[in-house]
Amino acid sequence: MIKSNLRITVFLTLALFLSGHLVAGGKLIGTSGVTQMEGSGGGGMVPWATLSGYDTRDEQSATSFFSYVQVDDFSMKAYGAAFSFYDRLELSLAHQVFNAQDSQLQLSQNIVGAKVKLIGDLIYNSFPQLSLGAQYKSAQHHDVLETLGAGNNKGLDIYLAATKAWLDGPFHRNLVVNLTLRLTKANQLGLQGFGGDKSNNYRAEFETSLGLFLNRHWVVGAEYRQKPNNLSSLKEDDWYNIFLVYIPTKDIAITSAFVELGRLAGLSRQTGGYISIQTSF
Amino acid sequence: MQTLKVISLPIILGMTLLINACQSVTTKDDSLYHELGGKEGISRFVDVFIYEIGETEQVLHYFEDTNIQRFREKQIEHVCLLSGGPCDYTGDEMIPVHEGMNITESDFNAIANAMIRALDKVNISLSARNQLLAIVASMRHEVLYK
Numbered sequence: 001m002i003k004s005n006l007r008i009t010v011f012l013t014l015a016l017f018l019s020g021h022l023v024a025g026g027k028l029i030g031t032s033g034v035t036q037m038e039g040s041g042g043g044g045m046v047p048w049a050t051l052s053g054y055d056t057r058d059e060q061s062a063t064s065f066f067s068y069v070q071v072d073d074f075s076m077k078a079y080g081a082a083f084s085f086y087d088r089l090e091l092s093l094a095h096q097v098f099n100a101q102d103s104q105l106q107l108s109q110n111i112v113g114a115k116v117k118l119i120g121d122l123i124y125n126s127f128p129q130l131s132l133g134a135q136y137k138s139a140q141h142h143d144v145l146e147t148l149g150a151g152n153n154k155g156l157d158i159y160l161a162a163t164k165a166w167l168d169g170p171f172h173r174n175l176v177v178n179l180t181l182r183l184t185k186a187n188q189l190g191l192q193g194f195g196g197d198k199s200n201n202y203r204a205e206f207e208t209s210l211g212l213f214l215n216r217h218w219v220v221g222a223e224y225r226q227k228p229n230n231l232s233s234l235k236e237d238d239w240y241n242i243f244l245v246y247i248p249t250k251d252i253a254i255t256s257a258f259v260e261l262g263r264l265a266g267l268s269r270q271t272g273g274y275i276s277i278q279t280s281f
Numbered sequence: 282m283q284t285l286k287v288i289s290l291p292i293i294l295g296m297t298l299l300i301n302a303c304q305s306v307t308t309k310d311d312s313l314y315h316e317l318g319g320k321e322g323i324s325r326f327v328d329v330f331i332y333e334i335g336e337t338e339q340v341l342h343y344f345e346d347t348n349i350q351r352f353r354e355k356q357i358e359h360v361c362l363l364s365g366g367p368c369d370y371t372g373d374e375m376i377p378v379h380e381g382m383n384i385t386e387s388d389f390n391a392i393a394n395a396m397i398r399a400l401d402k403v404n405i406s407l408s409a410r411n412q413l414l415a416i417v418a419s420m421r422h423e424v425l426y427k
Binding site: 025026027028056059087123124166167171215216 | 385386387388390391393394397407408409411412414415418421422
Protein backbone atom coordinates (compact mmCIF):
# COMPACT_ATOMS: atom_id res chain seq x y z
CA MET A 1 0.00 0.00 0.00
CA ILE A 2 2.74 2.44 1.04
CA LYS A 3 4.81 1.24 -1.86
CA SER A 4 2.00 1.84 -4.33
CA ASN A 5 1.27 5.31 -3.01
CA LEU A 6 4.92 6.12 -3.27
CA ARG A 7 4.95 4.95 -6.85
CA ILE A 8 2.01 7.18 -7.69
CA THR A 9 3.62 10.13 -5.95
CA VAL A 10 6.77 9.63 -7.99
CA PHE A 11 4.69 9.38 -11.14
CA LEU A 12 2.73 12.56 -10.37
CA THR A 13 5.92 14.45 -9.51
CA LEU A 14 7.36 13.33 -12.80
CA ALA A 15 4.17 14.45 -14.50
CA LEU A 16 4.40 17.91 -12.99
CA PHE A 17 8.09 18.13 -13.82
CA LEU A 18 7.53 17.08 -17.41
CA SER A 19 4.51 19.31 -17.81
CA GLY A 20 6.76 22.31 -17.53
CA HIS A 21 8.55 21.07 -20.62
CA LEU A 22 5.48 20.27 -22.66
CA VAL A 23 3.88 22.38 -25.33
CA ALA A 24 0.16 22.86 -24.86
CA GLY A 25 -1.45 20.24 -27.05
CA GLY A 26 -2.52 21.35 -30.49
CA LYS A 27 -5.67 19.24 -30.81
CA LEU A 28 -9.13 20.79 -30.92
CA ILE A 29 -10.95 21.15 -27.62
CA GLY A 30 -12.92 18.07 -26.57
CA THR A 31 -11.15 15.72 -28.99
CA SER A 32 -9.00 14.02 -26.35
CA GLY A 33 -11.96 12.59 -24.44
CA VAL A 34 -11.59 12.33 -20.65
CA THR A 35 -9.99 9.74 -18.33
CA GLN A 36 -11.98 6.63 -17.52
CA MET A 37 -12.01 5.11 -14.04
CA GLU A 38 -9.08 2.75 -14.73
CA GLY A 39 -6.84 5.63 -15.82
CA SER A 40 -6.96 5.23 -19.59
CA GLY A 41 -8.12 7.91 -22.00
CA GLY A 42 -11.79 7.36 -22.75
CA GLY A 43 -15.21 8.12 -21.37
CA GLY A 44 -16.17 7.46 -17.74
CA MET A 45 -16.24 3.67 -17.66
CA VAL A 46 -14.95 2.73 -21.09
CA PRO A 47 -11.46 3.16 -22.58
CA TRP A 48 -11.55 4.74 -26.04
CA ALA A 49 -9.19 4.68 -28.99
CA THR A 50 -8.32 8.31 -28.22
CA LEU A 51 -5.25 9.03 -26.11
CA SER A 52 -5.58 11.02 -22.91
CA GLY A 53 -3.95 14.32 -23.89
CA TYR A 54 -4.22 17.03 -26.53
CA ASP A 55 -0.90 16.12 -28.16
CA THR A 56 -0.68 15.94 -31.94
CA ARG A 57 1.89 13.84 -33.78
CA ASP A 58 4.56 16.45 -33.03
CA GLU A 59 3.79 16.86 -29.33
CA GLN A 60 3.59 15.18 -25.91
CA SER A 61 1.16 15.73 -23.09
CA ALA A 62 0.32 14.78 -19.52
CA THR A 63 -3.00 14.54 -17.71
CA SER A 64 -4.11 13.72 -14.20
CA PHE A 65 -7.54 12.71 -12.95
CA PHE A 66 -9.58 12.20 -9.82
CA SER A 67 -12.91 10.37 -9.88
CA TYR A 68 -15.44 9.63 -7.20
CA VAL A 69 -18.43 7.29 -7.32
CA GLN A 70 -21.11 7.29 -4.65
CA VAL A 71 -23.87 4.71 -4.92
CA ASP A 72 -26.39 3.34 -2.42
CA ASP A 73 -24.08 1.26 -0.23
CA PHE A 74 -20.53 2.06 -1.24
CA SER A 75 -18.16 4.63 -2.62
CA MET A 76 -15.12 4.38 -4.83
CA LYS A 77 -12.39 6.84 -5.59
CA ALA A 78 -9.83 6.60 -8.33
CA TYR A 79 -6.93 8.83 -9.22
CA GLY A 80 -3.89 8.76 -11.42
CA ALA A 81 -1.97 10.26 -14.28
CA ALA A 82 -1.26 9.57 -17.91
CA PHE A 83 1.28 10.64 -20.48
CA SER A 84 0.79 10.52 -24.17
CA PHE A 85 3.49 10.75 -26.76
CA TYR A 86 3.08 12.04 -30.32
CA ASP A 87 -0.59 11.05 -30.46
CA ARG A 88 0.64 7.46 -30.65
CA LEU A 89 1.39 5.99 -27.22
CA GLU A 90 -0.32 6.49 -23.87
CA LEU A 91 1.11 5.32 -20.54
CA SER A 92 -1.04 5.55 -17.43
CA LEU A 93 -1.06 4.76 -13.75
CA ALA A 94 -4.11 4.68 -11.50
CA HIS A 95 -5.14 3.69 -8.00
CA GLN A 96 -8.67 2.69 -7.02
CA VAL A 97 -10.13 2.39 -3.53
CA PHE A 98 -13.51 0.80 -2.87
CA ASN A 99 -15.30 1.29 0.47
CA ALA A 100 -18.49 -0.48 1.54
CA GLN A 101 -20.34 1.64 4.07
CA ASP A 102 -21.88 -0.98 6.37
CA SER A 103 -19.36 -3.80 6.40
CA GLN A 104 -16.40 -1.41 6.33
CA LEU A 105 -14.98 -3.65 3.65
CA GLN A 106 -12.18 -1.96 1.78
CA LEU A 107 -10.70 -3.11 -1.53
CA SER A 108 -8.09 -1.43 -3.67
CA GLN A 109 -5.87 -1.95 -6.67
CA ASN A 110 -3.16 -0.38 -8.80
CA ILE A 111 -3.45 -0.22 -12.56
CA VAL A 112 -0.68 0.35 -15.05
CA GLY A 113 -1.94 1.01 -18.54
CA ALA A 114 -0.51 1.30 -22.02
CA LYS A 115 -2.30 2.08 -25.24
CA VAL A 116 -1.06 2.32 -28.82
CA LYS A 117 -2.93 4.05 -31.59
CA LEU A 118 -2.88 1.66 -34.51
CA ILE A 119 -4.57 3.40 -37.39
CA GLY A 120 -7.12 6.03 -38.39
CA ASP A 121 -8.12 9.38 -36.97
CA LEU A 122 -10.92 10.37 -34.65
CA ILE A 123 -12.18 13.14 -36.94
CA TYR A 124 -10.33 13.34 -40.22
CA ASN A 125 -10.81 9.85 -41.63
CA SER A 126 -13.88 7.96 -42.77
CA PHE A 127 -12.29 5.03 -40.94
CA PRO A 128 -12.48 5.20 -37.12
CA GLN A 129 -9.40 5.55 -34.94
CA LEU A 130 -8.31 2.10 -33.75
CA SER A 131 -6.17 1.53 -30.66
CA LEU A 132 -4.90 -1.51 -28.79
CA GLY A 133 -4.52 -1.18 -25.04
CA ALA A 134 -3.62 -3.12 -21.94
CA GLN A 135 -4.29 -2.59 -18.23
CA TYR A 136 -2.17 -4.53 -15.78
CA LYS A 137 -4.00 -4.67 -12.47
CA SER A 138 -2.72 -5.62 -9.09
CA ALA A 139 -5.30 -5.94 -6.33
CA GLN A 140 -4.51 -5.56 -2.65
CA HIS A 141 -6.23 -7.09 0.44
CA HIS A 142 -5.27 -10.60 -0.62
CA ASP A 143 -6.93 -12.27 2.38
CA VAL A 144 -10.30 -10.81 1.37
CA LEU A 145 -9.84 -11.89 -2.26
CA GLU A 146 -9.06 -15.41 -1.09
CA THR A 147 -12.23 -15.52 0.99
CA LEU A 148 -14.22 -14.36 -2.03
CA GLY A 149 -12.78 -17.22 -4.07
CA ALA A 150 -10.88 -15.16 -6.62
CA GLY A 151 -8.45 -17.17 -8.74
CA ASN A 152 -5.71 -14.55 -8.73
CA ASN A 153 -4.64 -11.19 -7.26
CA LYS A 154 -3.24 -9.89 -10.52
CA GLY A 155 -4.62 -9.71 -14.00
CA LEU A 156 -4.12 -8.26 -17.43
CA ASP A 157 -6.94 -6.74 -19.47
CA ILE A 158 -6.39 -6.30 -23.19
CA TYR A 159 -8.71 -4.18 -25.27
CA LEU A 160 -9.25 -3.06 -28.82
CA ALA A 161 -11.13 0.23 -29.16
CA ALA A 162 -12.61 1.94 -32.22
CA THR A 163 -13.67 5.58 -31.88
CA LYS A 164 -15.11 7.91 -34.48
CA ALA A 165 -16.39 11.49 -34.35
CA TRP A 166 -18.63 13.17 -36.87
CA LEU A 167 -18.26 16.97 -36.95
CA ASP A 168 -21.60 17.40 -38.65
CA GLY A 169 -23.62 14.65 -36.96
CA PRO A 170 -27.27 14.55 -35.86
CA PHE A 171 -28.82 18.03 -35.45
CA HIS A 172 -25.59 19.35 -37.05
CA ARG A 173 -23.81 18.61 -33.79
CA ASN A 174 -20.52 16.74 -33.24
CA LEU A 175 -21.10 13.12 -32.37
CA VAL A 176 -18.61 10.63 -30.96
CA VAL A 177 -19.13 6.87 -30.94
CA ASN A 178 -16.88 4.29 -29.32
CA LEU A 179 -16.86 0.50 -29.41
CA THR A 180 -14.46 -1.48 -27.24
CA LEU A 181 -13.81 -5.19 -27.00
CA ARG A 182 -12.02 -6.25 -23.82
CA LEU A 183 -10.42 -9.56 -22.92
CA THR A 184 -10.54 -9.82 -19.14
CA LYS A 185 -10.79 -12.02 -16.07
CA ALA A 186 -11.32 -9.08 -13.71
CA ASN A 187 -14.04 -9.28 -11.07
CA GLN A 188 -15.53 -5.79 -10.56
CA LEU A 189 -12.68 -4.10 -12.46
CA GLY A 190 -10.22 -6.34 -10.59
CA LEU A 191 -11.01 -4.98 -7.12
CA GLN A 192 -12.38 -8.46 -6.31
CA GLY A 193 -9.51 -10.25 -7.97
CA PHE A 194 -9.35 -12.15 -11.24
CA GLY A 195 -11.20 -15.29 -12.23
CA GLY A 196 -13.13 -17.48 -9.83
CA ASP A 197 -14.95 -20.74 -9.27
CA LYS A 198 -17.44 -20.19 -12.11
CA SER A 199 -14.87 -19.30 -14.71
CA ASN A 200 -11.14 -18.80 -14.68
CA ASN A 201 -10.77 -18.06 -18.39
CA TYR A 202 -10.47 -14.86 -20.37
CA ARG A 203 -13.79 -13.58 -21.63
CA ALA A 204 -14.48 -11.03 -24.36
CA GLU A 205 -16.64 -8.21 -23.04
CA PHE A 206 -18.30 -5.50 -25.11
CA GLU A 207 -18.27 -1.83 -24.10
CA THR A 208 -19.70 1.18 -25.87
CA SER A 209 -20.05 4.95 -25.46
CA LEU A 210 -21.95 7.63 -27.30
CA GLY A 211 -21.55 11.35 -26.82
CA LEU A 212 -23.17 14.33 -28.46
CA PHE A 213 -21.52 17.76 -28.28
CA LEU A 214 -24.28 20.26 -27.48
CA ASN A 215 -21.63 22.88 -28.27
CA ARG A 216 -17.85 22.97 -27.93
CA HIS A 217 -17.99 22.83 -24.14
CA TRP A 218 -20.84 20.51 -23.20
CA VAL A 219 -21.21 16.83 -24.08
CA VAL A 220 -24.08 14.50 -23.16
CA GLY A 221 -24.02 10.78 -23.65
CA ALA A 222 -24.38 7.26 -22.37
CA GLU A 223 -22.16 4.27 -21.81
CA TYR A 224 -22.56 0.54 -21.41
CA ARG A 225 -19.98 -1.90 -20.08
CA GLN A 226 -20.46 -5.64 -20.15
CA LYS A 227 -18.88 -7.47 -17.21
CA PRO A 228 -17.75 -11.00 -16.45
CA ASN A 229 -19.43 -13.05 -13.72
CA ASN A 230 -16.74 -15.35 -12.39
CA LEU A 231 -17.67 -15.68 -8.72
CA SER A 232 -20.66 -17.75 -7.61
CA SER A 233 -20.56 -16.08 -4.18
CA LEU A 234 -20.82 -12.53 -5.58
CA LYS A 235 -22.98 -11.81 -8.61
CA GLU A 236 -21.72 -9.18 -11.02
CA ASP A 237 -23.88 -7.16 -13.42
CA ASP A 238 -23.27 -5.04 -16.51
CA TRP A 239 -22.78 -1.30 -15.93
CA TYR A 240 -24.53 1.71 -17.46
CA ASN A 241 -24.22 5.44 -17.15
CA ILE A 242 -25.61 8.65 -18.56
CA PHE A 243 -23.07 11.46 -18.51
CA LEU A 244 -22.64 15.19 -18.91
CA VAL A 245 -19.16 16.61 -19.51
CA TYR A 246 -18.19 20.25 -19.17
CA ILE A 247 -14.95 21.28 -20.90
CA PRO A 248 -14.46 25.00 -20.21
CA THR A 249 -10.88 25.00 -21.55
CA LYS A 250 -8.35 22.47 -22.77
CA ASP A 251 -6.86 22.49 -19.25
CA ILE A 252 -9.78 20.91 -17.47
CA ALA A 253 -12.76 18.62 -18.04
CA ILE A 254 -15.46 17.88 -15.47
CA THR A 255 -17.58 14.78 -15.93
CA SER A 256 -20.73 13.99 -13.99
CA ALA A 257 -22.87 10.91 -14.47
CA PHE A 258 -25.73 8.84 -13.17
CA VAL A 259 -24.42 5.31 -12.83
CA GLU A 260 -26.11 1.95 -12.56
CA LEU A 261 -23.71 -0.68 -11.25
CA GLY A 262 -26.08 -3.59 -10.59
CA ARG A 263 -25.30 -6.05 -7.82
CA LEU A 264 -21.89 -5.58 -6.30
CA ALA A 265 -20.00 -7.12 -3.37
CA GLY A 266 -23.12 -8.93 -2.22
CA LEU A 267 -25.11 -5.69 -2.18
CA SER A 268 -28.39 -5.27 -4.04
CA ARG A 269 -28.69 -3.07 -7.15
CA GLN A 270 -26.47 -0.01 -6.80
CA THR A 271 -27.24 3.30 -8.46
CA GLY A 272 -25.84 6.73 -7.82
CA GLY A 273 -23.57 9.50 -8.98
CA TYR A 274 -20.12 9.85 -10.52
CA ILE A 275 -17.92 12.91 -10.68
CA SER A 276 -14.53 13.15 -12.33
CA ILE A 277 -12.07 15.96 -12.87
CA GLN A 278 -9.33 15.75 -15.46
CA THR A 279 -6.57 18.28 -15.82
CA SER A 280 -4.28 18.51 -18.82
CA PHE A 281 -0.77 19.89 -18.98
CA MET B 282 -34.43 0.83 -10.38
CA GLN B 283 -33.56 -0.24 -13.85
CA THR B 284 -34.17 3.20 -15.21
CA LEU B 285 -30.66 3.86 -16.46
CA LYS B 286 -30.63 0.64 -18.42
CA VAL B 287 -34.01 1.54 -19.85
CA ILE B 288 -32.89 5.05 -20.76
CA SER B 289 -29.35 4.45 -21.99
CA LEU B 290 -30.06 1.58 -24.35
CA PRO B 291 -32.59 3.49 -26.50
CA ILE B 292 -30.22 6.49 -26.53
CA ILE B 293 -27.42 4.31 -27.88
CA LEU B 294 -29.69 2.64 -30.45
CA GLY B 295 -31.33 5.90 -31.47
CA MET B 296 -28.02 7.65 -32.00
CA THR B 297 -26.70 4.74 -34.03
CA LEU B 298 -29.67 5.12 -36.34
CA LEU B 299 -29.06 8.86 -36.56
CA ILE B 300 -25.46 8.29 -37.57
CA ASN B 301 -26.63 6.24 -40.50
CA ALA B 302 -29.15 8.90 -41.37
CA CYS B 303 -26.62 11.71 -41.45
CA GLN B 304 -24.19 9.81 -43.64
CA SER B 305 -26.46 10.40 -46.60
CA VAL B 306 -26.39 14.18 -46.17
CA THR B 307 -25.12 15.92 -49.29
CA THR B 308 -24.10 19.53 -49.68
CA LYS B 309 -25.68 20.02 -53.07
CA ASP B 310 -28.36 22.34 -51.74
CA ASP B 311 -27.62 25.96 -50.87
CA SER B 312 -29.08 25.92 -47.34
CA LEU B 313 -25.66 26.30 -45.72
CA TYR B 314 -24.88 29.26 -48.00
CA HIS B 315 -28.03 30.96 -46.75
CA GLU B 316 -27.36 29.98 -43.12
CA LEU B 317 -23.99 31.73 -43.44
CA GLY B 318 -25.83 34.85 -44.58
CA GLY B 319 -25.14 34.61 -48.31
CA LYS B 320 -22.31 36.52 -49.97
CA GLU B 321 -22.60 39.35 -47.49
CA GLY B 322 -22.48 37.12 -44.42
CA ILE B 323 -19.57 35.14 -45.84
CA SER B 324 -17.62 38.35 -46.58
CA ARG B 325 -18.17 39.52 -43.01
CA PHE B 326 -17.01 36.13 -41.70
CA VAL B 327 -13.88 36.09 -43.90
CA ASP B 328 -12.91 39.59 -42.72
CA VAL B 329 -13.05 38.48 -39.08
CA PHE B 330 -11.34 35.19 -39.97
CA ILE B 331 -8.39 37.08 -41.47
CA TYR B 332 -8.22 39.25 -38.36
CA GLU B 333 -8.25 36.10 -36.16
CA ILE B 334 -5.47 34.51 -38.23
CA GLY B 335 -3.53 37.70 -37.66
CA GLU B 336 -3.93 37.12 -33.92
CA THR B 337 -2.58 33.55 -34.20
CA GLU B 338 1.17 33.94 -33.91
CA GLN B 339 1.82 30.22 -34.42
CA VAL B 340 0.78 30.40 -38.10
CA LEU B 341 1.67 33.95 -39.08
CA HIS B 342 4.89 32.96 -40.86
CA TYR B 343 2.85 31.07 -43.46
CA PHE B 344 1.27 34.35 -44.53
CA GLU B 345 4.42 36.50 -44.82
CA ASP B 346 4.22 36.69 -48.61
CA THR B 347 0.45 36.53 -48.88
CA ASN B 348 -1.46 39.23 -50.75
CA ILE B 349 -4.19 39.68 -48.17
CA GLN B 350 -6.61 41.36 -50.57
CA ARG B 351 -6.39 38.43 -52.97
CA PHE B 352 -6.51 35.92 -50.12
CA ARG B 353 -9.73 37.55 -48.88
CA GLU B 354 -11.33 37.49 -52.32
CA LYS B 355 -10.49 33.82 -52.92
CA GLN B 356 -11.57 32.79 -49.41
CA ILE B 357 -14.97 34.37 -49.99
CA GLU B 358 -15.33 32.59 -53.32
CA HIS B 359 -14.22 29.29 -51.83
CA VAL B 360 -16.54 29.40 -48.80
CA CYS B 361 -19.38 30.52 -51.08
CA LEU B 362 -18.81 27.58 -53.43
CA LEU B 363 -18.27 25.02 -50.64
CA SER B 364 -21.48 26.09 -48.90
CA GLY B 365 -23.48 25.56 -52.10
CA GLY B 366 -23.63 29.22 -53.14
CA PRO B 367 -23.63 30.57 -56.73
CA CYS B 368 -19.89 31.25 -57.00
CA ASP B 369 -16.88 30.07 -58.97
CA TYR B 370 -13.64 29.49 -57.13
CA THR B 371 -10.83 31.04 -59.16
CA GLY B 372 -8.09 30.57 -56.56
CA ASP B 373 -5.25 28.09 -56.31
CA GLU B 374 -5.81 24.39 -55.94
CA MET B 375 -5.39 23.15 -52.39
CA ILE B 376 -2.52 20.71 -52.78
CA PRO B 377 -0.08 22.79 -54.92
CA VAL B 378 -0.63 26.00 -52.94
CA HIS B 379 0.28 24.30 -49.65
CA GLU B 380 3.27 22.47 -51.08
CA GLY B 381 6.56 23.12 -49.31
CA MET B 382 4.79 24.67 -46.32
CA ASN B 383 4.92 21.49 -44.22
CA ILE B 384 1.86 22.57 -42.23
CA THR B 385 1.61 20.58 -38.99
CA GLU B 386 -1.49 19.15 -37.42
CA SER B 387 -1.22 21.70 -34.64
CA ASP B 388 -0.99 24.57 -37.19
CA PHE B 389 -4.05 23.29 -39.01
CA ASN B 390 -5.98 23.16 -35.74
CA ALA B 391 -4.80 26.67 -34.84
CA ILE B 392 -6.32 27.93 -38.11
CA ALA B 393 -9.46 25.88 -37.43
CA ASN B 394 -9.68 27.59 -34.03
CA ALA B 395 -9.28 31.00 -35.68
CA MET B 396 -12.12 30.03 -37.99
CA ILE B 397 -14.31 28.90 -35.07
CA ARG B 398 -13.68 32.19 -33.24
CA ALA B 399 -14.56 34.13 -36.37
CA LEU B 400 -17.78 32.16 -36.93
CA ASP B 401 -18.60 32.82 -33.28
CA LYS B 402 -17.97 36.56 -33.55
CA VAL B 403 -20.20 37.05 -36.57
CA ASN B 404 -22.93 35.02 -34.86
CA ILE B 405 -23.09 32.10 -37.28
CA SER B 406 -25.30 29.38 -35.80
CA LEU B 407 -23.68 26.30 -34.28
CA SER B 408 -25.37 24.18 -36.92
CA ALA B 409 -23.90 26.17 -39.83
CA ARG B 410 -20.53 26.32 -38.06
CA ASN B 411 -20.34 22.54 -37.72
CA GLN B 412 -21.36 22.02 -41.33
CA LEU B 413 -18.65 24.37 -42.56
CA LEU B 414 -16.03 22.83 -40.27
CA ALA B 415 -16.93 19.35 -41.51
CA ILE B 416 -16.29 20.53 -45.08
CA VAL B 417 -12.99 22.15 -44.12
CA ALA B 418 -11.98 19.01 -42.20
CA SER B 419 -12.58 16.91 -45.31
CA MET B 420 -9.91 18.97 -47.13
CA ARG B 421 -7.34 18.57 -44.35
CA HIS B 422 -5.40 15.83 -46.13
CA GLU B 423 -4.79 18.22 -49.04
CA VAL B 424 -3.12 20.71 -46.70
CA LEU B 425 -1.14 18.80 -44.08
CA TYR B 426 2.60 18.03 -44.20
CA LYS B 427 2.91 18.93 -47.89
